[in-house]
Amino acid sequence: xxxxxxxDDVGCQFSxxxxxxIKFSDKHWCKFHLPMKDDMNQSxxxxxxxxxxxxxxxxxxxxxxxxxxxxxxxxxxxGVIRDLKGVVFPGDVGxxxxxxxxxxxxxxxxxxxxxxxx
Ligand SMILES: [Zn+2]
Numbered sequence: 001x002x003x004x005x006x007x008d009d010v011g012c013q014f015s016x017x018x019x020x021x022i023k024f025s026d027k028h029w030c031k032f033h034l035p036m037k038d039d040m041n042q043s044x045x046x047x048x049x050x051x052x053x054x055x056x057x058x059x060x061x062x063x064x065x066x067x068x069x070x071x072x073x074x075x076x077x078x079g080v081i082r083d084l085k086g087v088v089f090p091g092d093v094g095x096x097x098x099x100x101x102x103x104x105x106x107x108x109x110x111x112x113x114x115x116x117x118x
Contacts, residue, residue, distance in 0.1 A: 005033035005086050007105045015068040029034060029116045031056065032067070032087045036109055044089050053091035053110075061093060061101075 003012035004027040006047045015031040022045075023029075025038040028060070034045045060082070069083060082101040092110035 001028055003030035003033055004028055005030070007086050010085075013069050013085060015070045032060070035088055036090060036107075045088065048090055050091070057093050060087060083108070 001018050001021065003014065003016060003021060005012045007088050008015060011107065012030055012092070016031050016032075016033050021028040021030060022034050022043075024034060024043045029035070031045070034043055036043055036046045084101045084106055086105040087103070088107045088109070089112075091110050092113065094113045
């Protein structure tokens with residue numbers, strides 16, 4: 001089983017073990033694509049605290065090892081360009097380095113700060 005996310009006929013780009021997928025709205029999601037809510041309910045992501053949000057952001061936006069990605073879903077964009085297509089960011093995001101990313105189809109539920117104070 002994989003994360004149910006699809007965009008332009010391409011599935012989830014992240015390599016997330018099946019036992020880490022989150023069931024919500026009758027589908028299975030990786031934590032990166034998990035929406036904040038469906039028509040009826042909030043998802044677990046909507047209840048994340050600041051620490052959860054920060055560790056999520058640092059996986060995607062930090063300078064440390066980038067989250068592991070599949071290599072089979074089209075071009076592998078990492079290192080220079082991070083493939084963050086469809087990621088649902090639950091809170092404020094800071095952009096601390098000269099990292100370039102593809103944010104197509106991504107959602108931001110907080111502020112996006114291009115040049116955060118560190
Ligand atoms: Zn996913």
